[in-house]
Amino acid sequence: MAAPQPVALHDLTLGYDGHPAVHHLSGVIQPGALLAVVGPNGAGKSTLIKALAGLLKPIGGRIDGLAGQRVAYLPQQATLERGFPILVGEFAAMGLWHETGAFGGFSRAQRERVRDALAAVGLEGYARQPIDTLSGGQLQRTLFARLMLQDAPILLLDEPFSAIDQRTCADLLALLQGWQREGKTVLAVLHDLHQVREAFPKR
Numbered sequence: 001m002a003a004p005q006p007v008a009l010h011d012l013t014l015g016y017d018g019h020p021a022v023h024h025l026s027g028v029i030q031p032g033a034l035l036a037v038v039g040p041n042g043a044g045k046s047t048l049i050k051a052l053a054g055l056l057k058p059i060g061g062r063i064d065g066l067a068g069q070r071v072a073y074l075p076q077q078a079t080l081e082r083g084f085p086i087l088v089g090e091f092a093a094m095g096l097w098h099e100t101g102a103f104g105g106f107s108r109a110q111r112e113r114v115r116d117a118l119a120a121v122g123l124e125g126y127a128r129q130p131i132d133t134l135s136g137g138q139l140q141r142t143l144f145a146r147l148m149l150q151d152a153p154i155l156l157l158d159e160p161f162s163a164i165d166q167r168t169c170a171d172l173l174a175l176l177q178g179w180q181r182e183g184k185t186v187l188a189v190l191h192d193l194h195q196v197r198e199a200f201p202k203r
Contacts, residue, residue: 121171
């Protein structure tokens with residue numbers, strides 16, 4: 001496996017329908033960084049995360065260093081369709097699509113990895129529960145289990161701690177810090193400046 005590469009932003013301008021939301025941004029994200037993306041509403045934080053995830057093409061400038069690196073993206077919980085009829089285990093197992101393809105079956109070892117991921121986020125025994133019965137905190141734990149199964153070197157999280165209880169926030173923040181210690185690059189859009197100062201070395 002190739003060594004992780006820095007991600008470099010060169011005079012990057014991002015936006016929608018030709019209207020910029022991020023203007024002429026330059027910088028380098030080093031491998032293994034734990035980085036908080038902060039700023040006022042409308043500053044383009046989510047726009048930047050979507051561009052790094054490959055979901056938005058730059059209006060100007062470029063992003064270097066992502067080619068050949070798998071990226072895992074956790075969207076804002078508010079953008080998810082919670083009424084979709086799917087079980088917690090099935091939803092978390094979507095994180096294995098990079099191994100199985102959209103229509104591939106799961107081996108016994110992969111099913112065990114799904115159970116292990118759910119246990120790691122505090123949802124042991126929830127695999128057969130419908131996703132639409134979960135609380136906000138439980139849904140966010142399920143999203144983290146899916147992210148864990150993607151096992152990507154770069155993790156992008158858009159407001160991962162919004163509208164969840166303090167215990168869930170602490171548990172999931174510990175997971176982020178653990179992923180960074182494993183050498184993964186973690187970027188998270190956050191609003192709690194106290195949390196940023198306490199837990200994130202870069203911002």
